[in-house]
Amino acid sequence: MRKSVLILVAHLFFFIGGARAQETSATPPAEVSENNRLKNQTDEKIYQMALRYNDINVAKAKLYDLMERNPRNLRYAELLASLYFEMEQYTSSALVAMDMLEIDDKNISALEIAAYSLEQVGALERALPHFESLHLLSGDLFSLYKTSYLQYTLKKYDEAMNSVNMLIKNNKVGEQNLTFPTESNQSQEVSMLAAALNLKGLIYKDQGSNNEAKAAFEEALQKSPDFELAKTNLASL
Template sequence: MKKYILILCMSVAFAGLAVAQEDSLAAADLPKVDTDSNKVRNQTDMQIYQMALRYNDVSVAKAKLYELMVRNPRNLRYANQLAGIYFEMEQYASSAIVALDVLERDSKNIESLEIAAYSLEQLGALERALPHFESLHLLSGDLFSLYKSGYLQYSLKKYDEAMNSVNMLIKEKKAADQNLSFPTDDNNSQEVSMLAAALNLKGLIYKERGSNSEAKTAFEEALSHNPDFEMAKKNISSL
């Protein structure tokens, strides 16, 4: 009986050893992540990406960014760069989708907020572009994003929100020092202060509400800051 128990124990021990050996062999068969190798590949791909941009070979540049994104799924820098390429190529649907994917993982990513906002605006998706411009202003303090928020709110007939954005912009001291570009009749453009642009927009909001006297006052105030502001002149004459 004792001999039988001893044999049974030895069998169990050998079985355990065999399983352990099989487990170690299985573990050895699994692919190992070689961080040093990945680092070298990343550096090589980035060099190719930069060379491709230098030589205006956008297809190669995009391909390398896709490889970098797959190899480094947690690094959002490559997705931002890809979105930027699509935006520069005026492929706004692609740039918007890439930027929105980044924002799902990092809602405060300034680069993707900017690309998503302008891409969606270019696609005519003003309702979707608006919250990105609003977030961009809140996170960065960018006055142009505040102006764009006000203009989109005005375009979407959200006049109370638009007036609030405009009044916030008018109160900003830096608004008088920053410029915006507006088209002119001779197919050129002119630079006007952000303050004058905000006052002009304020006039448009009043005009849409049927308050022509307040609209005229706002347009005249815009012209007091930029006397050659053609759009403000047109808006006064349209009253």
């Protein structure tokens, strides 16, 4: 399915049952005047039509109009940030999401968009606290994995080891899978537990603890015997 169709489905779904909802921001917006309410309805309809006809520029323009008219309603900023992210304009999506977090620092959608957008543009130091907050607020295990991986990449080894151990000890980590590339340019799914153990091995390896690294890679392969990356890491020792 083309990206434009995915955007259309996601954004139209967001509006289902939401055309009347003006209270989704962190601070309830002031009562909307009848004139503004009618303008909002018109702009929302044009926004949806623009998505349907894949006119992204018009869709973005209508969201800007809605944001300017309803500055305390984060729903429109969230849609704009999501639209920029889907279009791979990651700097713009990050900036919109971070503005949302200035208003509501516990906004899960804004944290997700900010974290992944900043990671995409290589701002790993700035992405890391957003992944940390995302895990703390939602309990999402993938966010914890991303936290540990970024900590490892940034050579924050003690923090990375603490995060990866938290992940390994979680009872639900074996129920989720992650996708990794293979040497044949394909992809394979492995358990998140195996991925966490492989990451633990990398942390040990970078610190020169090869015996501990070897044990971690071997344990990862016990959980996912076909895990190519863990095999490669083990062989590199």
